[in-house]
Amino acid sequence: MGPLIPNGVIPYEWNNIVAILIGLAFGFVLESSGFSSSRKLAGVFYGYDFAVLKVFFTAAVVSAIGLYYMDYLGYISVGSLYIQPTYLWGAIIGGAIMGIGFVAAGFCPGTALTSVAIGKIDAMVYIVGIMIGVFIFAEFYTLFQPLYEGSYLGNITVVDYFGANPYWFIFILTIAALLAFFVTDIIRKRIKKVFY
Numbered sequence: 356m357g358p359l360i361p362n363g364v365i366p367y368e369w370n371n372i373v374a375i376l377i378g379l380a381f382g383f384v385l386e387s388s389g390f391s392s393s394r395k396l397a398g399v400f401y402g403y404d405f406a407v408l409k410v411f412f413t414a415a416v417v418s419a420i421g422l423y424y425m426d427y428l429g430y431i432s433v434g435s436l437y438i439q440p441t442y443l444w445g446a447i448i449g450g451a452i453m454g455i456g457f458v459a460a461g462f463c464p465g466t467a468l469t470s471v472a473i474g475k476i477d478a479m480v481y482i483v484g485i486m487i488g489v490f491i492f493a494e495f496y497t498l499f500q501p502l503y504e505g506s507y508l509g510n511i512t513v514v515d516y517f518g519a520n521p522y523w524f525i526f527i528l529t530i531a532a533l534l535a536f537f538v539t540d541i542i543r544k545r546i547k548k549v550f551y
Contacts, residue, residue, distance in 0.1 A: 382469050391470040393461025393477060400458050402546040405539035412532040419525045433521075443506035456484070 365373060388410070389395050398404025426433040457463055460481045462470065467485070470478030492499060514521045 381465075382472060385466055385469045386473060390466045391473055391475065391478075393470070393475075396463070396466055397458065397461035402542050405536075405543055408539060409536055412535060416525070416529050416532050419528060423521060423525065438510040438512060440510050441508040442504055443508055445503045445505065448502065452488075456481075460484075 385391065388406070390407070390410075395404055396407055399407045422431070422433055422436075425431045453463070460467070460477065462478055462481050464482075464485060467478045467481045471482055496503075508516070513519075514524050517524075
């Protein structure tokens, strides 16, 4: 649970409790932001609502800046953070499947669970579809394994892969986010004029 539990601010035994509380808070924020609406989520693909792009781009930039700032202050060590291993083909194909599901249903797994919590039937159907997909993947894992584990790149980040300076990368990411916000605002206004 980040820098609080290992440093003794919160006892280690509270790890799961803190995780549940963070999950509940995250779900509450998603619902309060309107992210349990499949129309709002699908809007990014149709050009009439870019809230999802703006929120998650902002989260990425703030998290990156926050991590390196906490590293600078000595609260965490960026070099000792766990990095999920990268399997290139599995990521590309899995991302494409999830993207198709996102466009078709208007949900990602997290927002679908938020929608299930408030009783939305379309989200329940989506979650059943996810469970069927997980079951098929698990049952035929040996068939999917070469693809799933193909093009293993190790535990790397974008910064590691390109050998870039992390501070410059964060700066460029921030500029890209601001440009994306500007461009999507123009697109949204044009779509709004056409359809509304």
